[in-house]
Amino acid sequence: MDLARVSRTARELMDQHGLKGWTFGFDDAMRRAGLCDHGRRRISLSAPLARLYDEADVRETVLHEIAHALVGPRHGHDGTWRAAARRIGSSGRRCVDAKAPAIDGPWAGVCTAGHRVTRFRRPMRPLSCSLCSRRFAAAHLLSWTYQGQVVPLGTRYESELREILAEAAVRAPANGTLVVGPVDPGRLGAEAGAESPEGATALG
Ligand SMILES: [Zn+2]
Ligand SMILES: [Zn+2]
Incomplete structure (x- = not known):
């Protein structure tokens, strides 16, 4: 408009x-x-x-x-x-209608199921897909690109990621199937909360 x-x-x-x-x-x-x-x-x-x-x-x-x-x-x-x-005639919702246009951030995170989120800032720690799991789950980690390119995410990110994958491997059953439950949910969050999804525009 x-x-x-x-x-x-x-x-x-x-x-x-x-x-x-x-x-x-x-x-x-x-x-x-x-x-x-x-x-x-x-x-x-x-x-x-x-x-x-x-x-x-x-x-x-x-x-x-x-x-x-x-x-x-x-x-x-x-x-x-x-x-x-x-x-006064508002919907009383916290976020803009999901069909309204939004501006994508340059960082895109994709889970193995293909769900996609974008951010304006580099993710500081590994995040999992909130559509696949409400709580952090190593099986639903998001992989990130910056403007379509795979770029380094920093030493802190990489070391946390190694820790999570090591923890996940320990939990895997002996038959080799990787079934990963939530990893220390107090420490890590899923990418988006129920009320204000990261991909959605807040009304303010
Ligand atoms: Zn997902
Ligand atoms: Zn508001």
Whole structure:
């Protein structure tokens, strides 16, 4: 959507819901569609994402942030916030609709089943696919490429990976079938939590 139209839509919705003292602007976020800055009384939208969004995506994002402004910073995404969001016409969800356009990071991780996630920053430690296993599981490790190329992931990553594979090999039954359960789940996390998948754009 054209950014001038995004601004107008946002301003109209903010005025309609009593945020006349608040300002609207844009930011450069890639993984977060909107932001409600209570201190500065300012709502902003990601310019790169808003350009890709249609009117419904923009309205959802603005209404999400308006609901934050209306209930105040202490509510986060709790029930009070959700009720306010739904009352003004937002879905009350935390993330942008999965069908909305998103911006891919240069790092891509793929599991053996072919699930793919992207990130903007180099993964610091081995991660497993959250679609294959909710908890970290060595059998569902993601292998990473940077802009399509296999690149070194750093000594810390490599040594953790060796440790995980060694641990997994110890657990493998004598017949040689590699069945790997979760490895020390307190220490390592799956790539994405249930609430805010890494691949999804947070609304903010
Ligand atoms: Zn997977
Ligand atoms: Zn939010």
